[in-house]
Amino acid sequence: MSAALVMRASKRFGDRDALVDARLEVAAGTVHAVVGENGAGKSTLLKIVYGLVRADRGQLAIGQRCDLARHGVAAAQALGVGMVHQHGMLVPTLTLAENAALGHEPVRRGLLDLAAARRDLARAAARLEQSLDPDACAGALSVGEQQRAEIVMVVARAQKLLILDEPTALLAPGEVDRLLALLRRIAGDGCAVVLVSHKLDEVAEVADAITVLRAGRTVAELARGVATREVARAMVGGEPPPTGAPPPLPPADAAVVLMVRGLAVHDLSGAATLRPGAGSAGGLRQVSFEVRAGEVVGIAGVEGNGQRELVQAVVGLVPAAAGRITLGGVDMTHATVAARRAAGLAHVAEDRHHHGLVLDATVADNVMLGRLDEVARGLTIDRTRVRTLAERALADLDVRPADPSLAARALSGGNQQKLVVARELGRAAVRAVVAAQPTRGVDLAAQARIHDRLRAAAAAGAAVLVISADLDELFALCHRVAVLHRGAIAGELAGDALRAADARATLGAWMVGAA
Amino acid sequence: MMDAVAAVVAFVAALATVTFVEMVVRITVPYLLAALGGAITERAGLVDLALEAKLLFGAFTAAAIAHDTGSIALAIAGAAVAGAAVGAVQALWAIRLGADQIVTGVALNLAAYGLTRYLLQVMYGQGSNSPRIDGIGAKVWSSPLTWLALVLTAVAIVMIARTRLGLRVRAVGERPDATAAAGVSVAGTRLAAVLVGSAIAGVGGAQLSLVVNGFVAEMSSGRGYVALAAVIMGGWRPAWVALVCLGFGAAEAVQVRMQSAGTGLPPELVRLLPYLLALVLLATLRGRGRAPAALGRGA
Amino acid sequence: APATRAAPAPDAVTIGLVFDVGGRDDKSFNDAAWRGLEWARRDFGVELLVIEPSDGADREAALRQLAARGVDLVIGVGFIFSADLEKLARRFPTVAFAGVDFSPSEGVAVPVNLAGLRFREHEGSFVVGAIAGLTTRTKVVGFVGGMKIPLIRKFEAGYIAGVRHVCPDCRVKSAYAGTEPKAFADPMLGQELAGAQFDDGADIIYHASGKTGAGVLAAAEARHKLAIGVDSDQFHEAPCCVLTSMIKRVDVAVHQVVADVVAGRFRGGLRELGLAEDGVGFVADDHNRRLLPPAVVARARALAAEVVAGTIVVPSQ
Amino acid sequence: MTPSGVDRGGDGARFAELRAAAVALLAAMAAGSLLIILAGASPLEVWRTLVARTFGDAYGAGQVVFRATPLVLTGLAVAVPLRAGLFNIGAEGQMIAAAMCCAVVGAALPAATPALLALPVAMAAAAVAGGAVGAATGALRAYRGAHEVIVAILLNAIIAGVALWLGNQWLFVGEATRTASVVEGARFAELGITGSSASSSVVVALVAAAAVGWLQTRSTIGFRWRMIGGGPDAALAAGISVARDRVSAMAAAGALAGLAGAHFVLGHKHAFEEGLGRGVGFLGVAVALLAQGRAAAIVVSAVLFAALSQGGLGVAELVPKELVDVLQAVVVLVAAATLGRTTSVGGGAR
C-alpha cells in the first residue's frame, strides 16, 4: 500500500517545544487515528501538514516531497489535502456557500459566481447524503450543524488526504456513528483519513492504525486491534487516573436549593442579529427542575439545544422570558448576578476565555474577580488578603505554575479551568453550583481533580448542576441526568435506570430527538 | 402656530430646488468618499481613525498637482495616491508591526495637520494656504468628481458584496483565523482593502481643494471624524453608509439654507444641526449593524 | 524670507510679532500686519521675530517667549491676545507691547507700556455696505462671517447700516461658518454659505471670515456674482468678481507703532483708527473700475466724509 | 502584545517599555532631522536650541511645567477610561464645558471669598461639569450602545457651539470673547519662575496623578475598571455591573478633563475665553497612549509633549513651527509600533 503522508517535524512556540521530531505516516485508503493528551502536539502536527503552521525543521511528503519552508495552505490544498479544524473555522457572517467558496471563489465576468458556489456545495452535500441550506448564514446554525457543513465542504475538496481534528466532540452518540461510517466510506474510495480523537473506543472502532503523541514526540505507532487500555497507557506514559463515582446520595428530605419552574429564555445564538429572519436554534422553552442540597444533577444534550440559555438565565446573565428561579427558597428570577452570587451561587462558566477569566489580568486579579467582597476594606483592596486567597486557590486544585502574579493567559487551558473552579468553589458559603462543561478540553489528571472538587462541594451540602456534552462525565458525577433537546427537557434518568447498560443509548436517543 | 407651520412648510418646499440638490451633492462628496473608504478598511478589520489624514493629504496633493500641471485628472489621481500612501503607513503599522490601530490613526491625523502646513511652508513659503489653482469650482453636473463619486459608490457596494476581494475582506474582518485556514492571505487581503479604501478617501480630499480652487491648512475641518461616525451608523455596509452620508450632507445643507433664509435662530445653534441629528440618531436607533468581529484586533 | 529667522543683533531694535489663527499669507488680516512689518524693516532696518502659533495654548506662550527674551516691542495680532497682553504688559514692564484689534478689559486702565491698536471696522464696513446697497440689482445682499464673535459682529453691523442707509428696502442675509476657529479656515463651507445667499437672490456678498472667504469668492466666481473682500485688497483672489474690499490698514498701524519705538516716543494707551485716520477704507482703483461705477465711488466718498464729520454715527453692534 | 489596559507587570516589561520610548524619541529625532534639512536649516542647531529653550533656562522650564499641567490632566482623562476599555476622545469638550462652568461660578462668588473656599468651589464646579459630560458619553455607550468615540466627537462640536452661544448671549463681557474674571480668591498663584506662566495648579495635576495611580492599583473601583476593560463578559459573570462602571469611568475622566479646564481658568486666564486650551484634549490622547495609560508615566509623557510644544516656539525662527506637530506625531507612531496594543475596541453597536 502506498503512503499518502510521510512526515517528521519539530516546532517551538516561544521557549516551549510543541513538537520534537514527531513522526506520522499514513497509508492511502486507511483511517489513521492520532491520539494524545491535551497539548501533546496533535493539532500542531496536522496544521503543519495543512500548511497553517510552519515547522521549524523536518520533512514532509504528501504523495510528493514538499518543501517545508515554502509549504502553505494553498499548496496543501493543491495537493488534495483538506482539514476540519478542532475549533470551527466558518466565518459566521457569511453564508455556507460563501464559506465554501472562500479561497477558491468561482468568478464570472469579474464578479463572484455565487450560483456556482451554491451548486457546488449542494452537490457535495448530496454526495455525502447530507442536507444543508447553502444560503443559511453560518453563524445562525447550531455548532453541530456548522461542523457538518464544514465536513461537507472539506470532503468535497480533499481528494488525497482528509484531516479531522476532534470532529466528534460536539456530536451525539448516534451522530458519531454516522460520521465514523462516512469516514470508512471515504477511506474506501482511496482517500486517506486522519482522525484526532480523545474517545479511545471510537478510535478502536474505526482506525486502521494509531499514532500516539506525548509531549510533542511520537511515542507509539500501533496497528488495529490493540486494547484501549494499552493506547491510554502509551498516551499518559503510565497508569491513567481512575474515573470516580458520584458522591453519596443525599437524604430524600434534603432541602431544595435550586428550583427552576417553567423557565423560558430567548435564543442567544445571535442568529437574529447576524441575518434577520434566518432560522434560529430556538432558545429555551418551559424548563422545570430542582436540585436538592447535596445532589448532583446533570443536563446532557447536543450543543446548541438551550444549554447556554439555561446556564446564563440561572446565573443572571440573561433575563428569563417566563418562569421562575428560586435559590434557597428566595425568588431570584429578576435578581442581578451580584445578588445571586451573594446568595451563594457559584458559576463555572462554559467558556473560560470569555466568561471565566480576564486573560490579561494576573492570576491574583482573577481570583479577586467575583470575590471582591472578601478582599475589600472600604474602597481599598487588602493586598495581603488577596495574596492569601490566591495562594489558597492555587493550592486547592494544584494549579501550575502556582504563581499569583502570572497573567492568566500564560496558564495552560487545563490550569486555567482549575483556576476558575478553585475560585468559584472556594468562596465562603457556596449553596449552589452551576458548572457548565467543567472539563472541556482538559486532560485526564486535571479532569479528575475538577470532578473531585465538584463531588466535595456536593458532599458539603451544595446543590450542584452540571451541564455537559460528555456523557462519561455525567455518569461519573451525577445522581440524575436530564436531556435538553430543542430548548426543552426530553427525558430524565435517575438511580438504577442511570446505571443500566442501555442508559447511554437512551440518553443518546433523547439527545437527537429520536424518542 | 399656524404661521410657524406654514413657515416650515414653505421652507421645506423651498428646498426642492436644483441648487439645493447641487449643494447637497457638493457637501456630501467628501463625506461619502471618506466614509466608503473607511467602511472598506474597517470591514477588513482595521479601525480607520485616519480618515482625516487621508482627506487632508488628498486635498493637499490635488491642489499641488493642479497648481503644477493644471490637470484636474492628474490632481484627482494624485489625491488617490496620497490617500493610499497614508493607507500604506497605516497598513504597515497595523499589519506588520502590530501597532494599536487607534493610536496609529490619531498619530496620522496629527502628522497630517503638521506635515501639510510644513510642506506648504517648504513648497510655497507660506504656512496656511496654497497659491490659487484653477480647480473645479462650484459646478456640480460637469464636475468629474461628482460622477467619480457616484461610480466609486457603486464600486464600493459591488466590491464588498460581489467580488472575490470583497468576500475575502468580509471574511478577514470577521474571522482572520478561518480565512487563513481557507488558504487566503490575511495580510494581503487587508493590505488590498486598506489601499483601495484609502485611495477612495483620498479622492474625497480632492473635492475639498478643487472646489474652492486652493488648499487651506486644516481644511478637512473634522470631516474625517464625521465620516467615521457615518461608517458606524451605516453599520459598515457601504450602501447604508452612503445613505447616512447623504443624510449628513443634507442636514448640513439645510443648516446652510436655514441661515440664508434667516430663521431668527442663533447661527451658533443652527450650525449644530447635523451634529445634534447624528447624536439623536445614535441614541435612539440602537445600532443596526454589527462591527466586524476582528475590528481593531491586529493580525 | 531668511531675514525673519536671523537671531537678533545686539544693537538693532528687535520687533517680535505673533500672528492670529490663519497666519501669514492669509491674504487678509495677518497679511496686512506682515506687510506693515516688512515696510518698517525697509524703513528702519529693525530685526524681526515672528511666530505663527498653531493653537490657543501656543498664543500666549509665544508672546511670553518674545517678552521673556527681551525684544523691544511685542505685537500680538488679533483681539484674542487682549487679555494676555494686558497681563504680560504688567508682568514685563520694561518691554513695549502692542495689540492689533485690542479690546481692553472693563474697569481697568490699559498699562502704560501697552498700545492698543483698534480699528473702527464698522465705519469701513458701513461704506462698503453703502457700495453694495448702491450696486445691487436684486435689492438683496449678503454677509458671511467666520465665527459669531463681537469683532465680526462689528463688520456685520456696520455693513447692514451702510446698506440700509442708501437702500432702505434692501435685505441683508447673514450667515456664520461655525463656532470654532476652524470656521475661519473652511472654504468649502464658505462657498456653500455664499452660494445659498446668491441662490436666494443676493448679488453681492461681503465676507469677514478669513480663509473661509476663499470659498465666498469662489462662489461669486462660479455664479458670476460679486463679492466684497476684507482687510486687504482681495481683488486678485477672484479678478472677475471682487467689487471692492474693506481694507483695514493694519500695516499702517503696525508701521506706526514700530516707528514710535525706533524713535523712542512709544506711548501706551488706546489708539483708534477709523475712516478719519485712514485706518479703514475701501478700494477703488484701476483694477475694479470696471465693476465700480464712478458715481458709486463718489457717493461712497461722500458718505465716508459724513462719517468722519460725525453727521453719520455708525453702530458697532 | 497586551490588549486592553491590563497591567503586564514585571521588570522585563517595564524595561521593554522604556526602551520603546527611547526608540520612539530617537526615531522622532531622525525624522525631524530630515524635515529640518528639507527646510534648509541645521539639525544640530535646531535640536540644541530646542533643548536650550526648554530645559536650558528657568523660563523655558517654567513654561514646560505650565504646559505639562493640563496635559497631565487630559492624559489622565484618557487613561482612566482606557483601562476600562473605553476610548475618551472627548476630553476637549469636557474641558470646555468645565471651564465655562468654573469661570461662571468663580466670578459669581462674593469678592471676599477666601481662597480656601473659593478654589475648591470653583474646581468642584469644573469637575462636576466635566464629569457630567463624561458621564453622558459613558451612559450613551453603556445603555444605548452608541460608540463612545463618535458620541464624543459630536459632543465636542456641540459643546463648542453651545459655549459660544452662551458667551455671546450672556456671558462675554464687553467686546471681548471672555467672561468676567473670577474673584481673587479663586486664582492659583503664579509660581514666579522668571516670567513663565507656571502656577500652583500644577499641584492639582500632581495630586490627580497620584490619586489616579492609587485608584488604578489599590482601589476596588480601579480594579473593576481594569476588569471591565480586560474582559467585560468575565466581569459581568462575576457580578460587576459593567454598564455602571463604564459610566463611572467616563465620569471620572470628564472630571479630570474638567480640572484641566479649571487650570486654564483659575491658574492662567482667570476667566473663560473662547479658544482656551484648544488642542490640549486631543494631545492628552497622545500623552496617555505613550504612557500606556499609567499615571506616573503620564506625568513624564506630559512633560515630554509640553517640552516639544514649548520647544517648537523656541525654534520657530529656525524652522517652521509645524515641525513639532510632525515630531509629536512621529513619537506617537513609533511608540505605537514598538509598544504594541494599548487600547481595546469592540467596534460599534453591540
Ligand SMILES: Nc1ncnc2c1ncn2[C@@H]1O[C@H](COP(=O)(O)OP(=O)(O)OP(=O)(O)O)[C@@H](O)[C@H]1O
Ligand atoms: N499558536 C501557539 N502559540 C503558542 N503555543 C502554542 C500555539 N499553538 C500550540 N501551542 C502549544 O503547542 C503545544 C501543542 O499544542 P496542540 O494544540 O498541538 O496540542 P493538541 O495535542 O492538539 O492538544 P488538544 O488535545 O488540547 O487539542 C501546546 O503546549 C500548546 O500550548
Ligand SMILES: Nc1ncnc2c1ncn2[C@@H]1O[C@H](COP(=O)(O)OP(=O)(O)OP(=O)(O)O)[C@@H](O)[C@H]1O
Ligand atoms: N499566550 C501565551 N502566553 C504565555 N504563555 C503561553 C501562552 N500560551 C501558552 N503558553 C504556555 O504554554 C503552556 C501550555 O499551554 P496549553 O494551553 O497548550 O497547555 P496544555 O499542554 O494544553 O495543557 P492543558 O492540558 O492543561 O490544557 C502554558 O503553560 C504556558 O506556559
Ligand SMILES: [Mg+2]
Ligand atoms: Mg488540538
Ligand SMILES: [Mg+2]
Ligand atoms: Mg490545552
